[in-house]
Amino acid sequence: MTAFLPNDQELNFKLSSLNACLDELRRRFPEQSLSQPKLQTIVDRDWLNQWRETIVPEKVSRKFWVVPEWLKAPPAAMKPGSLVIRMEPGLAFGTGYHPTTRFCLEFIEKLVPEKAGSVLDYGTGTAILAMAAAMLGAEKVVAVDIDPLSLRVAEENISRNNLQGKIQLLLGGRETYCRLTSFNFDLVTANLFANELTRLCGYIKKHLKPGGYLVMSGILPDQAKSVRKIYRHAGFKLAGKKERKGWVALMMRKA
Secondary structure, eight states, rough: OOOHHHHHHHTHHHHHHHHHHHHHHEEEEEEEEOOOOOOOOOOOOOOOHHHHTOOOOOOOOOEEEETTSSOOOGGGGGGGEEEEEOOOOOSSOOOSSSSEEEEEEHHHHHHTTTTTTEEEESSSSSTTTHHHHHHTTTTTTEEEEEHHHHHHHHHHHHHHHHTTTTTTEEEEETTOOSSSSSSEEEEEEEEEHHHHHHHHHHHHTEEEEEEEEEEEEEGGGGGGHHHHHHHHHTEEEEEEEETTTTTTEEEEEEO
């Protein structure tokens, strides 16, 4: 077990309580070996700038390159057929480097705009999936997140990529059950954890046209079967699956 505790006036009290709890466990279970807590002081750092030093432009799908805004795009990213997303993630999720985001980009490339001219990106984070859909030619793109900070980051990235007016940003609620828009979409993307994908099944279904596609990622391999079963019972059929580096993405189609 690893825990992070603020180094404040309550620290000694918390450590004393922890040691008392461990002593009680040793008393109750004398046959078990229980180690002593190990303490380490973590020096506060500028984590964002430290992360910046490790990031380089990278091709993240067949068409898309992600290029940090402070770096120059490599010649390969400027070739015909390539699309460049300029990115500053800030504290929001979705840089394009994570397998779950790459899965979604790969599916989006197959669907937009030929099979999906309208896209709802739920849990948009940095808006990378929404921006990809707009760059590929989707006529209507709506990006939703429950975190106001993420929406601020998304708005900055949209402006950074000259996509103002092509993507609508909406603030969702943590307990989202009502519709944010009366429009039904050809494609819904949702790069979330499995428990959220399960909870939002009915909500997502409401926003999809008959025959529309759902691309969802952020699923662990041992969760994929149960998530797929829930959506199958809701009237979805599996249209594609990707698995890599301990993550799964599903593309499903609404009946």
